[in-house]
Amino acid sequence: MTVAVVLFTSDLRLHDHPPLRAALAAADEVVPLFVRDPGVHAAGFDAPNRAAFLTDCLRDLDASLRRRGGRLVVRTGPVVREAGAVAAECGAAEVHTAAGVSGYAQRREERLREDLGRRGVALRVHDAVITAVAAGAVTPAGSDHYAVFTPYFRRWSQERLRETCPAPRTVRVPGAVRGEPLPSRDELSGLSPGLPAGGETLGRERFARWARSRMxxxxxxxxxxxxxxxxxxxxxxxxxxxxxxxxxxRARAR
Structure with missing residues (x-):
């Protein structure tokens, strides 16, 4: 029985998720993993409103996975340590994740690749998951970036996007991999009144309404x-x- 890990970061969805699709194609079972990174707290990026929205996203993702026979495994700690530990627990041969664009994400990827390599586990990084075009794919001649938006947008608009993939019908998760209880909004305080709920389900509904009425x-x-x-x-x-x-x-099609 082969196993792969999918490390979710800024891609908390099932629709059009290349890392998950690749992992399902490569292994009999998949561990959908999200790590609650203390580095995010240390950097001050877990303000109450953000934490609440993230909590909604994780609970919605878990519910969607459970409807497909799976579940979301949540762990807390340094991402490299927890991803390596999960891979060791389930005997995974590969870890799939989306390419990040921030310096923090890229350094995390480097450390993850090094740690997994020592364990004999391959890291598979997928472009154009959290962005429409891979980072660095659109650059002017003689420079590594555009300084003016209009020529950048003109060049960006000419890029051919990858094909999208549907949400999987079934996700089989090894039963032995332990996870933590999902976070809850009830654990948070200081939330803004009227803060919208998060999650893929509501996000897709919001986009559909906006596309019909205001786009x-x-x-x-x-x-x-x-x-x-x-x-x-x-x-x-x-x-x-x-x-x-x-x-x-979808916007271009309309």
Whole structure:
């Protein structure tokens, strides 16, 4: 029985998730893993509103996996340590994850590759999961980045996006891998009134409503704050409950 680990980071969804698809194709069983990283707290990026939205995303992801026969394994601690420990517990041959774009994510990837390599486990990193185009794929001649938005956007718009993939029908998870209880909003305080709920289910519903009713108005009205024609999808894109590739393709189709 072969096993692979899928390390979720900023891609908390099942629809159009290349790391999960690749892991399911490579192994008989898959461990969907999310690590609650103390480095995020140390950097001050776990403010109550963000923590609440993340909590919703994790609970929705777990529910979606359970409808497919699986579950989300949540661990707390340094990501490299916990990912390596899970891989050792289940005898995984591979760990799949999305390519990050921040310096923190890239350093984490380097340490993860080194640690897993010592364990004889391969790290498979997938581009264009949390971005529509792989980081660094769009650059001008003679430089490593664009300094002006318009030429960048013109060049970016010419990029051919990868094909999207549907959510899996079945996810088999080894029963022996231990996880922690899912976090709850009830554990948090200081939340803003009216804070929207997170999760892939609600994110997809929000995009569908906006695409039907307000997308056509966005080009003319995106600077009109009172007009309120923006999608309000920023937190969903930040936490990866929606696929940037899928959204761009659906928007282009309309």
């Amino acid at each position: 056509a108005e966005y080009e003319e009205g995106h600077d009109d704050l009172a007009g309120d024609v923006t999608s309000r999808l920023s937190p969903h894109l930040h936490f990866g409950t929606l696929s940037p590739v899928e959204l761009v393709q």
